[in-house]
Amino acid sequence: MADNENGIGSQVRRYARVGRSMGGLAAKLAGERYLGVKIDRDDHARELRAALGGLKGPLMKVAQILSTIPEALPKEYAQELAQLQADAPSMGPAFVKRRMVSELGPGWRKKFGEFEREAASAASLGQVHRATDLDGTRLACKLQYPDMRSAVEADLRQLKLIFSIYRRYDRSIDTSNIHAEIGDRLREELDYRLEAKHMALYRMMLADEPHVHVPEIYPALSTDRLLTMGWLDGKRLLTFRGEPIEVRNELAVNMFRAWYVPFYGYGVIHGDPHLGNYTVRDDRTINLLDYGCIRTFQPKFVKGVIDLYRAIRDDNRDLAVHAYESWGFEGLNDEVIETLNLWAAFVYAPLLEDRPRKIQEFGDEGVYGREVAERVHRELKERGGVTPPREFVFMDRAAIGLGGVFLHLKSEINWYRMFHELIEGFDADAMAERQKAAFAEAGVPLP
Secondary structure, X not given: OHHHOOOHHHHHHHHHHHHHHHXXXXXXXXXXXXXXXXXXXXXXXXXXXXXXXXXXOHHHHHHHHHOOOOOOOOHHHHHHHOOOOXXXXXXXXXXXXXXXXXXXXXXXXHHOOEEOOOOOEEOOOEEEEEEEOOOOOEEEEEEEOOOHHHXXXXXXXXXXXHHHHHHHHOOOEOOHHHHHHHHHHHHHHOOHHHHHHHHHHHHHHOOOOOOEEOOOEOHHHOOOOEEEEEOOOOEEHHHHOOXXXXXXXXXXXXXXXXXXXXXXXXXXXXXXXXXXXXXXXXXXXEEEOOOOOEEEOOHHHHHHHHXXXXXXXHOOHHHHHHHHHHHOOOOOOHHHHHHHHHHHHHHHHHHOOOOOEOOOOOOOOOOOOHHHHHXXXXXXXXXXXXXXXXXXXXXXXXXXXXXXXXXXXXXXXXXXXXXXXXXOOOOHHHHHHHHHHHHHHHOOOOO
8 A cells, every 4th residue: 555554564663663752751650650759740741742742643633632631631741732733844745746646646736727745734644735726726635644544553552651651640530431532533534535524514514604614625636645625715713812802702603603503403513623723714704624523422412411501500410410321421429420510510601691701700711621620630539530431522622622712812702692592492303313314415424
């Protein structure tokens, strides 16, 4: 296979390279645990970031994901991993030529009007090139880096080592489901044909949302490892932080609907609210750019989200337990339920008040939810721990990631009314039928 994509040799080389980076860090932890040699968590976290920072590929992607899941890592590690940059150095012209010949054949260049050999942007799993079709339409061509399938499998093994490092410190969160969920989503991100289908699905789900734009796919110029779509102009969202409150509020509303119209209408969430995955047009509408990390939920899970909101609103313990169990939490006792409700009360707080307000009106404004997450984490540790269900991982990540965006914008909107507009008349059976029809039309398999 081209680029030795799944070769055992590639996996062994990747594993050895990452292993060298991680081995010394693990040894330090073993020394602390078994020999009583104390280490500084902050220094150790910085060393971990330095070890991962030189790696292109999925382990960097994993680190970015973990930094946005409050229960996955302690704050010292999350803060360091959050600094890993998605804009890794791009692969050069030789790689581009090999990849394009491999995907579209020796005559690939004749299929484009223009094609820029230098990447417009580079991330952890691939890079994007500007191009035009033969009619002059502007395109974005996403090329996957070589050996990514091998890298994913090697790095997922090393992710277990990262989690074991954490577990030496803290057993309050069982990370097994987090690892499994991240693994499945990473493998899906390598399938560009699936991403193209997800994009088609989003074009349908957001067809009535004029303030959110989804790129058009060009199937004749796309393969398993090449994804060609229409180019969408826009500016980074954080450039709008200094704009008047009316502008920032408008952007927040558009972002809210871009993520939650698909969730409450079809049970689909964009699981990667990374700042590089959306841009803002001059008319303040949103471009949603990347569809590699998409999570689908059964209607009963979505109903559980609404049930828990009502349980927190009405102080209904039995309904809260029902919601947690519908998500897959097991072995809940009164103390664990009380602790989980602390987190739920924080997440749902903006939805409980029928007034314009900031997404977070108290606490540390550096990281959305960090103070509450730390308290919940501490109490779970005292009460025996919990295993987060797989479905919960990216749902929680999306909520925290978007909360961080709203925090940056300092937007003040009526979250209550936007939420109630989406859930009004919710019916799980109707969602199931709507979900089935949309997925069939887009060619996406229902999980």
